[in-house]
Amino acid sequence: MLFTTALRNVQLRPMGLRLCRASIAPRFVSPRSPSQILCRRLASTTPTKPVANGLKAAPERKYMYPERLCIYHAGTGRVTFLACLKLSTIFVFAFFGFVVTPTYIEKTGWGDTTLRTGSTAMAAAVGPLLIVGYLTSPFVSFMHLRLPPFARVSEEALRSFVKRLPAQAQTTELDITTMSAIAKPRVSKVKLSELRPANQRLGIVNYVRDTTAENATRKWYNFRAVGKFNVQHNMSPRVRGIWEEIAAMITKQAA
Template sequence: MLVAFFRRSLSRPLAPRFLSHKTLSSSSRQNATQLCRRLASNLTKTTAKETNAPVYPERLCIYHAGVTRITFLACVKLSTIFIFVFFTFVVTPKYYEKEGWSPTTIRTALSGVVPLLFVAWTTSPFVMFMHVRLPPFARQSEQMLRQYLKKLPRDAELAVTTMSPIAKARASKLRVSELRQDNQRLGIVNYVRDTTAEDATRKWYNYRAVGKFSFQANKAPRVPWAWDELAKTIPQKQKA
């Protein structure tokens, strides 16, 4: 009798526990299945977005002069500024106090002025990098980009970055139709544009617009061929 009673009392709580464990397991399986489906759908959507993503950015760098060349030129510009300050404001006044405007004083003053003017004259057209604004279809593939550059609209926008006298980046926004091929400053300048209208809108204390450019070897990281395609569409400047 006692043995039968204990058997019945032990068997009663086990049945609901077993059923609840089965129910919990089935619900856990359903939740796990739904979670996997959500993850799979999210992964599919992400993959589709990445597949349709543009290959090139809207503002693409098609010309880069190279980090080494840019750094060297900036160091040369800053060096000539230091030389100008040293000879003009330190050495020349000492000679002037002793000798007045003697040949030595004049040579000392020119030692600071001439290098500054020469470096400014030869390096002001130097182009560090250039960007072009692309329409959506030209950003999809290299083939579409090549076709766009070969038939580039004359109102396409360019951003040409040169270097100021204090080695600071200076961006000039212009249209492709403004550029012309030319040969000036002993071959340093190879592209020019007319800046008369733009200079008329600037104050007297502002820099004049950059109208002479020097494009050298192109080291653009992604599309080193793009500048060559664009340069073919730029005409020669007509001689007066």
């Protein structure tokens, strides 16, 4: 009797039923926006530095300048013109040496006139190639200065490092880029203390270095090390005045 009376007094309301179902149902994470989901995925995939002895890893230091700083640039126009000139002489050599001269000899046959004309054609093929190669091989396209970490932080640190270069000339390196006979870049690693001012090849070569020791370590079939350089007006847009200070230091040390 008491049980049936209690059942009659119980009223199942919809609100109470929903609350009961909510308390029983499992809880789900509230939906996130697409930007929040993307940021969460990126944060989970970003590599972190290992923690040693329970200490947090220090954040990476941002540098203002790269490890190889371009302090000299000959200019895009000069480099492009010189590369086209070198390639043009190669095409002229191939045309006169392997097309014109053999065809002429085949048609006229061997004789005094043929030898004179053929030698003239070969001179027209070989002459420009040798002259352009001799005069343009010292041309410097780029020059990069290798910087220590403390000199890459700011411009003030870079200027301070350049002022102390006379005392660090034995360890400071320059990457000097020239062009080969086929206009391919050639990078020469040169110690700052090795460079000397000069006046050779009718004033074309204005800096030299001794390559005897470096050539002794190379095989006979390797190209010889570049020891003569032609440095012209600086067109580097990144940092101005660095190469000029280094050039003044080289001239002062050689005096």
